Amino acid sequence: MSRSDQTGQSPDEAPVDRLAALEARLTALEDQLAITRLMATYGPSVDSLSAEITAALWAEDGCYDAGVDVFDGRDGLRRMVLTDPHQGFVLGGCAHIVSAPQVTVDGDTAVAVCHSQLLLRDESADGYRVWRVTANRWEWARTPNGWKVTARTNRPLDGGEEARELFRASLAEPEE
Amino acid sequence: MSRSDQTGQSPDEAPVDRLAALEARLTALEDQLAITRLMATYGPSVDSLSAEITAALWAEDGCYDAGVDVFDGRDGLRRMVLTDPHQGFVLGGCAHIVSAPQVTVDGDTAVAVCHSQLLLRDESADGYRVWRVTANRWEWARTPNGWKVTARTNRPLDGGEEARELFRASLAEPEE
Amino acid sequence: MSRSDQTGQSPDEAPVDRLAALEARLTALEDQLAITRLMATYGPSVDSLSAEITAALWAEDGCYDAGVDVFDGRDGLRRMVLTDPHQGFVLGGCAHIVSAPQVTVDGDTAVAVCHSQLLLRDESADGYRVWRVTANRWEWARTPNGWKVTARTNRPLDGGEEARELFRASLAEPEE
Numbered sequence: 001m002s003r004s005d006q007t008g009q010s011p012d013e014a015p016v017d018r019l020a021a022l023e024a025r026l027t028a029l030e031d032q033l034a035i036t037r038l039m040a041t042y043g044p045s046v047d048s049l050s051a052e053i054t055a056a057l058w059a060e061d062g063c064y065d066a067g068v069d070v071f072d073g074r075d076g077l078r079r080m081v082l083t084d085p086h087q088g089f090v091l092g093g094c095a096h097i098v099s100a101p102q103v104t105v106d107g108d109t110a111v112a113v114c115h116s117q118l119l120l121r122d123e124s125a126d127g128y129r130v131w132r133v134t135a136n137r138w139e140w141a142r143t144p145n146g147w148k149v150t151a152r153t154n155r156p157l158d159g160g161e162e163a164r165e166l167f168r169a170s171l172a173e174p175e176e
Numbered sequence: 177m178s179r180s181d182q183t184g185q186s187p188d189e190a191p192v193d194r195l196a197a198l199e200a201r202l203t204a205l206e207d208q209l210a211i212t213r214l215m216a217t218y219g220p221s222v223d224s225l226s227a228e229i230t231a232a233l234w235a236e237d238g239c240y241d242a243g244v245d246v247f248d249g250r251d252g253l254r255r256m257v258l259t260d261p262h263q264g265f266v267l268g269g270c271a272h273i274v275s276a277p278q279v280t281v282d283g284d285t286a287v288a289v290c291h292s293q294l295l296l297r298d299e300s301a302d303g304y305r306v307w308r309v310t311a312n313r314w315e316w317a318r319t320p321n322g323w324k325v326t327a328r329t330n331r332p333l334d335g336g337e338e339a340r341e342l343f344r345a346s347l348a349e350p351e352e
Numbered sequence: 353m354s355r356s357d358q359t360g361q362s363p364d365e366a367p368v369d370r371l372a373a374l375e376a377r378l379t380a381l382e383d384q385l386a387i388t389r390l391m392a393t394y395g396p397s398v399d400s401l402s403a404e405i406t407a408a409l410w411a412e413d414g415c416y417d418a419g420v421d422v423f424d425g426r427d428g429l430r431r432m433v434l435t436d437p438h439q440g441f442v443l444g445g446c447a448h449i450v451s452a453p454q455v456t457v458d459g460d461t462a463v464a465v466c467h468s469q470l471l472l473r474d475e476s477a478d479g480y481r482v483w484r485v486t487a488n489r490w491e492w493a494r495t496p497n498g499w500k501v502t503a504r505t506n507r508p509l510d511g512g513e514e515a516r517e518l519f520r521a522s523l524a525e526p527e528e
Contacts, residue, residue, distance in 0.1 A: 015191050015367050019374070022195070025202055026377055032209060033384060038526060040454040044465050044487065047509060048519035056526040093511035095485045097467050100276045100452045102216040113220050115273050117295075119469075119485055121510055128482040130304040133271045133295055135220065145527035157223060158297055159269035167224035174214060174232040175321035191367050198371070201378055208385060276452045278392040289396050291449050293471075306480040309447045309471055311396065333399060334473055335445035343400035350390060350408040351497035 031105045035112055035140055035147050043096040043116075051081035059141060059148035066154050067134065093121025095128070101138070104172040110140040110147065113170045116154065132156060135163035137170040207281045211288055211316055211323050219272040219292075227257035235317060235324035242330050243310065269297025271304070277314070280348040286316040286323065289346045292330065308332060311339035313346040383457045387464055387492055387499050395448040395468075403433035411493060411500040418506050419486065445473025447480070453490070456524040462492040462499065465522045468506065484508060487515035489522040 038057055045053040055074035058064070064071040064080070071080045080086055101114035118132040134154035140147045155163040214233055221229040231250035234240070240247040240256070247256045256262055277290035294308040310330035317326045331339040390409055397405040407426035410416070416423040416432070423432045432438055453466035470484040486506035492499045507515040 015195055018195050018199075019367055019370050022198055022202060022374055023370075025206065026374060026381070029202070029205055029209060029381055030377065032213070033381060036452065037384070037454055040452045040466065041523065041526065043451070043467060044454065044519045044523055047467075047487065048516040048523070050520055050523060053523055053525050056528055090516070091511050093509055095467050095469075095509045097451050097469075099219070099273050100212065100216045102213055102220065114216065115219060115223075115271050117271075117273075119482060119509075121485075125481070126483070128485050129301070130295060130306060130482060131302070133297075133304050135223065157269055157271045157295075159267050164224040164266070167220045168226055171217065171220055171224070171226060171229055173229050174217065176232055191371055194371050194375075198374055198378060201382065205378070205381055205385060208389070275395070275449050276388065276392045278389055278396065290392065291395060291399075291447050293447075293449075305477070306471060306482060307478070309473075309480050311399065333445055333447045333471075335443050340400040340442070343396045344402055347393065347396055347400070347402060347405055349405050350393065352408055 028105065031110065031142075031147070032103045035103045035105070035110055035138075036101060038147060038149075039098050039101050039112060039114070039138065043098050046081055046086065046096050047090060047094065049081055049087065049090055051078040054078070054081050057149055058152075059143065059150050062149045062151060064149075064152045066152075067156060089118070089120060093128075095119040098136070101136075102171065108142040109150075110142075111170055111172070112136075112138040112140065113167060114138075115157075135166045137166050204281065207286065207318075207323070208279045211279045211281070211286055211314075212277060214323060214325075215274050215277050215288060215290070215314065219274050222257055222262065222272050223266060223270065225257055225263065225266055227254040230254070230257050233325055234328075235319065235326050238325045238327060240325075240328045242328075243332060265294070265296060269304075271295040274312070277312075278347065284318040285326075286318075287346055287348070288312075288314040288316065289343060289348075290314075291333075311342045313342050380457065383462065383494075383499070384455045387455045387457070387462055387490075388453060390499060390501075391450050391453055391464060391466070391490065395450050398433055398438065398448050399442060399446065401433055401439065401442055403430040406430070406433050409501055410504075411495065411502050414501045414503060416501075416504045418504075419508060441470070441472060445480075447471040450488070453488075454523065460494040461502075462494075463522055463524070464488075464490040464492065465519060466490075467509075487518045489518050 055077040097117045099115040101112040103112045114136045116136050119128040120131045122129040134156050137153045139151040141150045155166045157163045231253040273293045275291040277288040279288045290312045292310050292312050295304040296307045298305040310332050313329045315327040316323045331342045333339045407429040449469045451467040453464040455464045466488045468486050468488050471480040472483045474481045486508050489505045491503040493502045507518045509515045
């Protein structure tokens with residue numbers, strides 16, 4: 001049996017080559033799942049005022065441009081969680097829901113695209129008002145402590161061009 | 177050591193057998209994640225009028241039966257994205273949010289089940305109206321260009337039997 | 353080449369060691385994805401009154417503490433699905449949407465954290481009311497029949513402390 005066989009295997013060396021290929025494929029899945037899991041951490045962390053958990057999702061010098069305001073670094077993120085208007089939303093009843101993202105990893109960086117919603121408790125309606133719905137772009141970097149957000153940008157889906165531009169600039173295209 | 181050992185391994189041949197088993201398990205995960213990721217592409221693509229990206233999610237002769245209308249093939253999908261009523265929703269502010277799906281792969285086809293929501297900007301309420309909420313069945317086929325939608329069917333969760341039938345016909349059962 | 357090489361490989365024994373490492377990493381991904389997929393099964397199962405599917409997500413003696421009520425064991429789950437108020441919600445039009453979860457596996461148990469929403473059809477508003485939004489903790493156990501819910505707990509995100517406590521007690525922290 002030789003390299004030219006259909007399977008490309010030789011009894012002696014093929015297993016090691018196949019192992020390397022498997023490791024690369026596995027790492028790609030781990031990256032995608034790790035980022036997806038961290039994005040699912042955001043909402044429950046801010047809705048429970050867990051500022052340290054929220055901050056630890058970002059790189060030390062990461063940024064969150066929420067459109068209405070910009071929060072710089074982990075200190076900026078902590079302040080966002082622990083001050084108004086955010087704290088007022090939480091104490092009145094709210095939910096920050098991040099939709100299942102399209103994650104695209106390229107080596108040691110990644111881009112994720114999704115929607116996010118901010119629901120506010122509305123006693124008069126015996127329910128919740130969907131107050132803000134935004135287009136999201138999350139930029140990620142691989143670090144010794146796992147994947148970290150280097151920049152998150154939101155733009156409201158209010159009919160304006162900005163949200164559409166953000167989505168178009170961020171979405172990876174499927175194969176034709 | 178022989179095949180009858182607890183681990184079923186022999187020093188010479190076992191690694192190759194274990195490799196094949198790993199490759200099959202890895203492919204199963206890749207399939208599930210690839211489909212999940214493509215489904216997360218749909219909403220951001222239609223909300224940004226990225227008709228080519230939306231169309232490329234479908235097979236050339238795929239179909240989208242949205243209940244209120246049926247869109248045939250990639251040309252049908254492109255037209256859906258770029259004409260009314262969809263274009264009007266987008267220019268008025270909207271979000272198409274696809275929930276995290278149950279994906280079940282069977283060889284070269286797959287079925288995914290989820291909810292989808294269409295939120296419309298409502299200036300008078302300073303927020304968004306949850307206008308349509310539907311039961312979703314997505315049928316997928318493996319192609320040389322990745323997984324493609326062969327048929328997507330939505331039915332409104334309006335209390336009628338159709339949505340329940342769609343879910344029941346599509347859901348895979350957990351082991352007892 | 354010896355064990356002290358950078359790659360830690362020897363030609364004879366390394367592939368088997370690397371295989372074991374790959375198998376462990378693969379199992380970790382399979383666990384995370386299996387739980388995520390089962391959580392995506394919940395909403396479509398209850399919205400289609402598929403009581404057997406809902407019940408099969410839980411362990412025989414599992415529990416669902418929904419705050420407004422507690423459902424014990426698979427029989428309790430079946431009754432929840434097939435009686436009021438749930439049945440009335442479904443026949444009036446509703447959607448139970450479970451957000452993409454943060455899943456943390458620890459050996460043969462796991463904890464998942466997410467939001468869930470209950471949307472009710474509101475004909476007068478030509479849309480849906482977001483009626484209940486809750487903080488969720490799902491506890492899982494590995495069984496011979498796959499992962500099963502041993503306990504699910506929901507608390508309304510109404511501004512009170514309970515939902516925040518549930519999230520804080522359940523969220524895994526990212527690495528600093």
